[in-house]
Amino acid sequence: MxxxxxxxxxxxxxxxxxxxxxxxxxxxxxxxxxxxxxxxxxxxxxxxxxxxxxxxxxxxxxxxxxxxxGLNIPMGDRSKDLVKHALLPTALEGLPVLHETVLTKLTEMLNVALYGKNGADPKARQALFFGHPETAYLQGVARDLAEMLAADAALLASVDKAPDKKALKTVEDNLKERLDPLKDNLRALSANTSGSAGLESALFGRMVTSDPRANVxxxxxxxxxxxxxxxEQELDYVTAVDDLRQQSEEGEAGSAGIFDIELTSxxxxxxxxxxxxxxxxxxxxxxxxxxxxxxxxxxxxxxxxxxxxxxxxxxxxxxxxxxxxxxxxxxxxxxxxxxxxxxxxxxxxxxxxxxxxxxxxxxxxxxxxxxxxxxxxxxxxxxxxxxxxxxxxxxxxxxxxxxxx
Incomplete structure (x- = not known):
């Protein structure tokens, strides 16, 4: 053949x-x-x-x-909250606690870098597939950023007052400089690592509206x-029995609910x-x-x-x-x-x-x-x-x- x-x-x-x-x-x-x-x-x-x-x-x-x-290439994960659930827990582990405003800025800029200009708004994000090699790389990026911020005592939760606007602007500029090459690096990872976007994307594709070059x-x-x-359909008449009611002295019928469920063949x-x-x-x-x-x-x-x-x-x-x-x-x-x-x-x-x-x-x-x-x-x-x-x-x-x- x-x-x-x-x-x-x-x-x-x-x-x-x-x-x-x-x-x-x-x-x-x-x-x-x-x-x-x-x-x-x-x-x-x-x-x-x-x-x-x-x-x-x-x-x-x-x-x-x-x-x-069971193959040697992970499927990957689809998520709108990769930063919250996969990046920050690893990035912040063992580091001094960042001030709330600084952590918020880090979270916001990571989400924008991954999910596009509207990424700061959870409702506006597109759920994306990330392969495990991509997630591991992004965890390293997030860790480097967190260590950079934690090295500045003025940005920690232990300070008496929140960082001022000038300090936050410096934080934003530093994060932007570090995150600007992110998508190019992800594309390089994809080009040089088999299955970097995960087996799910390799089979069924991936659409990234914020970066068409990341599409698969x-x-x-x-x-x-x-x-x-x-x-061919049938409505199945279903009753849910309340065991305790049925056993009560009042002799109640014991129904806890009546439903119609559609079944098809x-x-x-x-x-x-x-x-x-x-x-x-x-x-x-x-x-x-x-x-x-x-x-x-x-x-x-x-x-x-x-x-x-x-x-x-x-x-x-x-x-x-x-x-x-x-x-x-x-x-x-x-x-x-x-x-x-x-x-x-x-x-x-x-x-x-x-x-x-x-x-x-x-x-x-x-x-x-x-x-x-x-x-x-x-x-x-x-x-x-x-x-x-x-x-x-x-x-x-x-x-x-x-x-x-």
Whole structure:
């Protein structure tokens, strides 16, 4: 098989009686498509589940062979408060206590340097991803600044009065001089350190409105998953029992609350496209690491479920069908196979696979065949003329192709 420029993953997974992804009203997210309302799972929800699958920390991730956290490159952290939660605790440790006005100025200028001109206002900040190498570098910068300020006795909390305007202006000028090269240094770190922005950014990109040069283009493109058929829903009537009321002498019914919770069922189509060359580039041109990442990511797509209300719906399923394509042409979704909603009666899965097969055949007739394909199929039917393999073989072949590149 040729070295792939793009990898495309199409999958079908079925979930009965769940609430996989909720909107602000607590209802299942929806998507109108082809004149029919479908149940939807957002791409953000999918990516977050893949990011944290199988781990509470790095030790537990090592026990899950397909967890992204088990690789040698940390995911990184997304935060609007990196200064407060990650930089200042390390920077100030063991130093004399700075005067409140001086600490406020240090905090403000660090936030502006990282989050842009409006960074001093927490509500105006953009939540950014920071890789662990970036955070470690920034902790060193913050420590140097704190030590510089703590060396001046007039700036400490122990002084009788607050530093005057002239002293604070000097503090601001000194901090600005030290922080001016910060973004250039971060870009240099990114250019010379593999995965400096974290595996999250290397996979799914990073947008920094305050500094477009710090942006990372996403090589993994994730579509919103949706049901191949119309929305199927049920309102679950729920009562919460008050055990102590029920046991009281008054003989109360014991209800502590009555609720309606929406549950949905459905067969979901999911689509992911991977720009292999960009992924390798984002990982410091390490093709071996890129191969391992793709191998694990495809495992996660097949085996990891999104899901809210886990305790009451157990929303766990594996993909029943997966088609993986590799090739050099621009990727294209097969979602339009379900533009006309599949009838939600009888063999929904079988009709869905046949709809995929018909749509793929129509595309092949119009444009030619420009991808090589393998499929995983748990239950019949499977696509005609496409080799069926197990998940391990499917993922292993992708890893080998990328490593060979």
């Amino acid at each position: 040729p070295h792939p420029r793009f990898i495309q993953i199409h999958s079908l997974a079925s979930y009965p009686g769940t609430l996989l992804n909720r909107d602000d009203a607590g209802l299942a997210k929806r998507l109108p498509f082809g004149g029919t309302v479908r149940t939807r799972v957002s791409s953000q929800a999918l990516k977050r589940r893949w990011r944290f699958a199988g781990m509470a920390d790095h030790a537990s991730a090592a026990k899950v062979p397909h967890a992204l956290q 283009d996403a090589p993994v493109h994730v579509a919103h998953a949706f049901t191949v058929h119309a929305l 459905g067969l979901f189509y999911s689509y992911v496209a991977i720009d292999v060359a960009l992924l390798v580039s984002n990982l410091g041109n390490d093709a071996v690491l890129a191969g391992q990442v793709v191998e694990r990511l495809v495992q996660l797509i097949a085996r990891t479920s999104p899901g809210a209300k886990k305790g009451s719906t157990a929303p766990y399923a594996h993909a029943e069908f997966m088609l993986v394509e590799v090739g050099d042409d621009q990727p294209r979704t097969l979602a339009n196979a379900f533009r006309n909603a599949v009838q939600p009666k009888g063999d929904v899965f079988g009709r869905s696979v046949l709809a995929l097969q018909d749509h793929l055949a129509n595309l092949d007739r119009a444009y030619g065949v420009h991808t090589q394909r393998r499929q995983l199929s748990v239950t019949p039917p499977a696509l005609d003329g496409v080799e069926s393999v197990g998940l391990a073989a499917l993922c292993g072949s992708l890893r080998q192709q990328i490593e060979a590149a």
